Amino acid sequence: MSAPLLEVEGLSMRFGGLLAVDSVGFALQPREVFAIIGPNGAGKTTVFNCISGFYPPSAGRIVLAGRSIAGMGSHNVARRGVVRTFQNVRLFKSMTALENLLVAQHRQLRSTFVAGLFNTAGYRRAEQAAVDNAMQWLDFMGLRAYANRAAGNLPYGHQRRLEIARCMITRPQVLMLDEPAAGLNPQEKKDLQLLIDRLRREHGVAVLLIEHDMGLVMGVSERILVMEYGKPIATGTPAAIRNDERVIKAYLGEA
Numbered sequence: 675m676s677a678p679l680l681e682v683e684g685l686s687m688r689f690g691g692l693l694a695v696d697s698v699g700f701a702l703q704p705r706e707v708f709a710i711i712g713p714n715g716a717g718k719t720t721v722f723n724c725i726s727g728f729y730p731p732s733a734g735r736i737v738l739a740g741r742s743i744a745g746m747g748s749h750n751v752a753r754r755g756v757v758r759t760f761q762n763v764r765l766f767k768s769m770t771a772l773e774n775l776l777v778a779q780h781r782q783l784r785s786t787f788v789a790g791l792f793n794t795a796g797y798r799r800a801e802q803a804a805v806d807n808a809m810q811w812l813d814f815m816g817l818r819a820y821a822n823r824a825a826g827n828l829p830y831g832h833q834r835r836l837e838i839a840r841c842m843i844t845r846p847q848v849l850m851l852d853e854p855a856a857g858l859n860p861q862e863k864k865d866l867q868l869l870i871d872r873l874r875r876e877h878g879v880a881v882l883l884i885e886h887d888m889g890l891v892m893g894v895s896e897r898i899l900v901m902e903y904g905k906p907i908a909t910g911t912p913a914a915i916r917n918d919e920r921v922i923k924a925y926l927g928e929a
């Protein structure tokens with residue numbers, strides 16, 4: 675097995691008297707799809723918030739490609755190549771789909787900002803490259819026809835794909851998806867499964883997934899971590915997790 679891309683060890687997060695995450699650990703391999711499941715309130719999103727830099731963990735290590743990213747802040751974590759979506763779609767709703775993907779590239783464009791003041795050829799080239807890149811991602815997501823529509827007016831499933839494109843356009847190493855199937859119809863869920871697989875194979879990204887839809891989780895994940903009351907109770911392949919007594923009792927049995 676290759677060296678892990680992302681290592682989480684002894685991760686804990688306390689909110690006052692509540693230990694929302696209690697000694698969680700796992701290692702994400704390059705190009706792996708790794709799911710975190712568990713009942714409502716198990717602490718899954720809190721794990722995401724710690725890894726993506728929104729919360730400084732109370733304890734534990736979070737290491738990306740050998741370097742600690744714990745407590746670094748969300749912008750710095752994103753800059754290192756760990757990006758995420760949220761349970762509720764967060765797009766600039768009045769901007770067009772294309773503009774949302776241009777904004778996401780602002781960091782690359784900003785480096786040529788001074789050139790932009792003088793409207794140099796270099797700046798125009800960078801701007802054109804950003805538009806081309808955005809259009810390629812709209813194509814990849816089947817959204818080209820919606821390039822000039824306000825993001826907030828797109829059907830919900832399209833908004834979810836646009837949000838994933840907005841993450842991918844920054845060329846991340848780790849893509850974190852928080853309940854990406856929520857609100858999608860059965861066909862859109864199947865498409866999402868194919869999409870996640872393509873992102874990993876064609877764009878080399880590793881995917882961390884929080885999801886309640888067991889069909890998607892079992893179909894797309896290589897390994898699964900199960901949490902209950904903040905604690906990790908099992909990690910394994912979909913087949914192993916499906917047959918784990920504790921998991922069935924804690925989670926799958928509820929369905």
Ligand SMILES: Nc1ncnc2c1ncn2[C@@H]1O[C@H](COP(=O)(O)OP(=O)(O)OP(=O)(O)O)[C@@H](O)[C@H]1O
Binds near residue numbers: 694713
């Ligand atoms: N900022 C916060 N302040 C206080 N308590 C919090 C905070 N964020 C989460 N919690 C609590 O931590 C626990 C874990 O919440 P979390 O959202 O991580 O669970 P989850 O597994 O993602 O649940 P769901 O599947 O419903 O999204 C819950 O009891 C929640 O109320």
